[in-house]
Amino acid sequence: MDFQRAGVRLQVLLGHLSRPSAPAIVASPVSWPASPASCHPQQFQYTLDNNVLSLEQRKFYEENGFLVIKNLVSDDDIQRFREEFERICRKEVKPPGIFLMKDVAIAKQDCTLNEKVITKIQDFQEDEELFRYCTLPQILKYVECFTGPNIMAMHTMLINKPSDSGKKTSRHPLHQDLHYFPFRPSDRIVCAWTAMEHVDRNNGCLVVLPGTHKGTLKPHDYPSWEGGINKMYHGIQGYKQDNNRVHLVMEKGDTVFFHPLLIHGSGRNKTQGFRKAISCHYASSDCHYIKVNGTSQENIGNEVKELAQKRYGIQSNIDFKDVWMFRSRLVKGERLNL
Ligand SMILES: CC(C)CC(=O)SCCNC(=O)CCNC(=O)[C@H](O)C(C)(C)COP(=O)(O)OP(=O)(O)OC[C@H]1O[C@@H](n2cnc3c(N)ncnc32)[C@H](O)[C@@H]1OP(=O)(O)O
Numbered sequence: 001m002d003f004q005r006a007g008v009r010l011q012v013l014l015g016h017l018s019r020p021s022a023p024a025i026v027a028s029p030v031s032w033p034a035s036p037a038s039c040h041p042q043q044f045q046y047t048l049d050n051n052v053l054s055l056e057q058r059k060f061y062e063e064n065g066f067l068v069i070k071n072l073v074s075d076d077d078i079q080r081f082r083e084e085f086e087r088i089c090r091k092e093v094k095p096p097g098i099f100l101m102k103d104v105a106i107a108k109q110d111c112t113l114n115e116k117v118i119t120k121i122q123d124f125q126e127d128e129e130l131f132r133y134c135t136l137p138q139i140l141k142y143v144e145c146f147t148g149p150n151i152m153a154m155h156t157m158l159i160n161k162p163s164d165s166g167k168k169t170s171r172h173p174l175h176q177d178l179h180y181f182p183f184r185p186s187d188r189i190v191c192a193w194t195a196m197e198h199v200d201r202n203n204g205c206l207v208v209l210p211g212t213h214k215g216t217l218k219p220h221d222y223p224s225w226e227g228g229i230n231k232m233y234h235g236i237q238g239y240k241q242d243n244n245r246v247h248l249v250m251e252k253g254d255t256v257f258f259h260p261l262l263i264h265g266s267g268r269n270k271t272q273g274f275r276k277a278i279s280c281h282y283a284s285s286d287c288h289y290i291k292v293n294g295t296s297q298e299n300i301g302n303e304v305k306e307l308a309q310k311r312y313g314i315q316s317n318i319d320f321k322d323v324w325m326f327r328s329r330l331v332k333g334e335r336l337n338l
């Protein structure tokens with residue numbers, strides 16, 4: 001076992017437990033003329049009562065399972081995230097716990113790591129510069145509408161999506177994020193996904209199936225794609241082509257918030273440029289862990305445990321939930337169950 005590495009991780013974990021939460025968010029006035037939804041006595045399931053979302057926005061999320069907020073993250077912040085991403089690719093900074101992932105089409109090639117070959121970085125919770133994204137007050141203000149006041153950052157990614165190699169491996173199959181999560185309730189989980197540049201169908205923007213958050217969690221596994229599929233990119237099994245797909249065309253700084261049961265994915269990048277996005281999955285710290293043995297999530301649970309055992313050299317009974325406890329960080333309020 002790599003005791004030194006395990007020790008560093010333990011210190012990091014203890015650091016999180018003793019670290020004060022991010023500064024409290026000062027309530028800011030709503031910028032929409034529509035009246036706040038909380039004035040209207042209605043049954044809402046997916047959003048909470050506060051004065052941030054207008055009634056129109058709230059109804060939209062309830063009905064569709066996603067909500068795009070224009071121009072939420074500044075150009076300056078995005079530039080800083082981009083520069084840090086490039087430093088990480090060049091290995092000038094090595095935050096503990098981070099995954100650098102090459103596309104499966106070039107995974108076995110011995111190429112120098114740079115922006116062109118890294119398809120995404122994952123688990124940047126120990127990189128203070130990138131993790132700033134997860135604590136941005138303007139993001140948390142919206143997150144709180146879905147999670148409530150005690151907010152954990154559970155999962156972090158910067159997806160670079162370089163130009164497709166021709167094998168269509170830059171695609172992300174249609175899936176529901178809840179498949180990856182051993183915690184509930186699903187309605188208190190939300191993803192924030194911010195475009196770092198203009199995204200549309202050409203460079204592989206997000207594709208969503210509106211309203212699918214009202215359904216159940218479907219069985220997922222690797223799709224049998226001819227050109228190969230990236231590690232852990234599970235897709236919904238036997239899913240029929242759906243005409244109801246919506247391509248989310250977004251500008252730099254636009255942010256979409258979406259429910260973990262919303263079926264979504266992304267197409268290949270047909271351009272010569274990138275399709276960068278930064279994202280964080282948040283959950284209320286009131287959520288509780290569940291066992292996934294005997295459920296449709298058992299396959300991903302086993303895969304994640306295997307990877308953790310290989311990576312951290314831990315041979316014993318590491319649980320799926322331990323991996324989540326290990327990497328999640330409080331960003332606001334109190335750490336309760338998660
Ligand atoms: C809600 C949210 C979670 C939705 C999602 O994002 S779903 C996708 C989640 N994806 C992940 O969590 C990926 C996690 N990352 C990883 O598993 C790792 O980074 C790996 C992709 C396995 C790379 O491992 P690492 O040890 O860093 O690198 P190595 O270069 O030594 O490769 C180890 C073996 O893995 C292979 N590999 C590397 N990249 C990929 C790839 N993109 N797809 C499939 N296989 C891959 C690589 O060829 C090598 O294989 P062997 O030589 O052992 O046969």
Ligand SMILES: O=C(O)CCC(=O)C(=O)O
Nearest residue numbers: 159172177265266277279
């Ligand atoms: O950014 C993408 O291409 C896909 C991201 C995604 O599916 C996710 O965050 O669950």
